Amino acid sequence: MNKEVRMRVAVVGSYGVGETMRTKRFPGPGETVTDGILSVGHGGKGSNQAVATRRLGAEVSLLTAVGQDAAAAAAFDLWRREGIDSSQVLEIEEANTMTGMIIVDDEAENRIVIAPGALDHLTAADVRSRSELIESADALIVCLEIPIDAASEAVRIGHAAGVLTVFNPAPARPVPHEIFDFIDAMTPNLSEARAILGKDGSEPGGDPTSSAVSELALALHVRTGVDVVLTNGADGSIVADSQGARVVAPHPPVELVDTTGAGDSFTGALTVALVEGSDLETAAERAAEVGAFVVGRHEVVPSLPHRSELSDLLWPTMSRSSSHS
Template sequence: MNIHTSSRPKITVVGSANVDLTFRTPRLPIPGETFAGHSLHQGMGGKGANQAVVAARLGAEVAFVARVGNDGFATQAIDAYQADGINTTFIRHSDDQPTGTAAILVDDEAENCIIVVAGANAELTADDVRSAKAIITESDVVICQLETPVEAALEAFKLARAANVLTMLTPAPAELVTDELLSLCDVCVPNKTEIAAITGCGVETEADCVTAAEKLRQRGVRQVALTMGEEGVLVLDETGMSLIPATQVKAVDTTGAGDAFTGALAVSLAEGMSLASAASRAGIVAAISVTRVGTQTSFPSLEEINRWNQAEQTG
């Protein structure tokens, strides 16, 4: 793989860009119910954009391949990406679809439910991805998710695999995962719900989770990092299985934690870490993110991670 250990990691993210409208509520409503919420927060989201922002804040050189509308949300999103140092050259505008939007409800127990309108995300094409071929083939890691058409992810992984670039997949929504995509995936980062849907395995016990991860490997995935919330992360590769404990924190808002983990995992792997070490570091990034409200606003910088590590060592 094209792993650069002496310079900034190079990450290309192909995926979704959303504007997030986060509603804080005492509890999640039931059908037909109306009640007062605590607050409304507007921020940037989308799994692709989230992962790009995390990687950029951890010091990577990041390019983002995406689609947005021709609207005010698009302007705000691109301005925010550029403020984080992300290369937005390959973000294209759709004339007939709005920028993707998510309505996120978060209750006092930090549980959430989310409604997403894909908008321009649904128009990301293989041609859009091919326009970024030069930067994809120069990357250390290419990350995809499935909030944009699977054809875009397939093209990104084909270009990356041909250039010996590490491919990483967040398999969400899980129902869009194909065998062809898995066969081109070096690192798959599912949660328990997603891996159960993809493999048909139960995930009640640790042994169940290992079986499910092994089934992903049998379908062509080289490495699996199964995120399990407070239970930690189960990693499986050619060297065997490890269970990485979760960093214990008081969660305020878990929105985007999986993307924080994935973006951090990509940077750590690009820096030459083993899968287990990379998962441990990524778990810290995700843990810090859940102690704050919002999605991209909750993602820590490299300086914050360094301070966290120093505090842990001295504490």
Template sequence: MKKIIVIGSSNVDMVMKTSHLPAPGETILGGEFLMNQGGKGANQAVAVRRMGGNLIFMAKLGNDILGRQSLEYFENEGIDTRYLTLTENAASGVALISVDSQAENSIIVASGANMLLNEQDVDRITEEMEEGDILLMQLEIPLQTVVYAAKKAFEKGVKMVLNPAPACNLPQELFPYLYMITPNAIEAEMLAGMKLGTDAEEVGKKLYEMGVKNVIITLGAKGCLIIEEGISYHVDAFKVKPIDTTAAGDTFNGALCVGLAEGMDLKQAAVIASKASSIAVTRMGAQPSIPYRKEINTNI
């Protein structure tokens, strides 16, 4: 199977369940508290690993108690830790997450060591890249690092999949390097500069016209819209009762890349990814919610 290289963030999530998300200046009493592994890069790496992908993961952690615990956790997950670096120059990333009774969340991230992941780090991992491999990235590390890695991947014939989260404006030079971009509705609106409205197709085609070969806009309970080399179609979501939507998108992206690495067509891979994310939202936490491959019925 082709390698899936994930370059991105690793955080420790501190999660509080609440009846509702607090308004500015409001103090509320929460319920259950959880502390577990998170960060979009790490979430996606764990999803790839649990789905059976051939994973290489690069991230930067603080040389502190949280970073050392994270390193031990990744080793226990069976993740190759050669490209996970402990640094003295910043603390490990931390995310404060509130989850309300409707499974909606509010997240604040202190990026810490994640923002030290740079071009020199990427150079260390480019020797692992071979034509046909997949590079999966997000936006919780410096944008210039993302652009640099995308260019290197493009030059080597590696398929770059960008999950553009958290939402931000992206340089035009980045889009032609991308094999696929996978925004949610909010991120798609920001990138396209237009409202999604009742039809996501117009926004998806705008992103396609920016130079990306394939676009997937994830729409939560409404499934996802796919623009595959100019042709659009829809994949339905699986009906579940959500408890916590944290890491649902990361689970989708990791499972999607595993499907593609196994030779599935894009629609098949999106169905598997939708199934994996539907399981994730029925569980609390980021990485604790990510399913294993044995939980996915591949005959769906």
């Protein structure tokens, strides 16, 4: 692909500081473990998705809310270095920048607790007053680390403008059914799919079978009318649309180090692939390679690949206009 390509992606989502503790195993109730190694870095699903999308060749504008603190200053510096338009980001005087506490064990699994802080101050009115950011884009990515009213307003504006709307319903929480009238594709994991469908817990007898996951993805498509790419960790993903459900095989990582950020990179990559004209199944295949790259490295932002680090087969080189207008 050696032609001039210009694609614009708007991200309405979260930024936060990620404080990651690495330990051999998760502590049990009331237990203290003392082998932790702490690192602090950039986080928040929206910002992660913005960086992932930008590194794959898109022009990216981000709408989020931060405090007026050192974490916010570091965030603006990150976005400047990555070439992300942060001119519409809200700065909230009375709240701290969102902070996420992440524990990662030796199996590369993670547990996360979030203090939303400034994100709770992002309103639907804020999104409406910045609607041009969405309306001028080719695609919109929205996650649920922001208030549901703000997320709903963003996809409504995107849909009305004919923008491809990609919804990452994470973290898992109930959402009003009418939001799906404004969404083209969504990228839930198992727990998020179950939350939307009103199902609790896991399948009896342990992990669900591949057929059960396919049925879940198809049920989600039928319930919402939205194209679904259900991510299923090491088992790949399930695409469910009007043609039924299909399993998309995983792209095996060279090494499994840390799964934090894999879902964010997958959503960003899927969006870029869809904007570039891939069908849903091919887009999921391309996103799987990006996710596999991310889980082989520590921390989120350092692990997000540039396009040149990926295979030419799935991610051919593109020439890109870097100017904003």
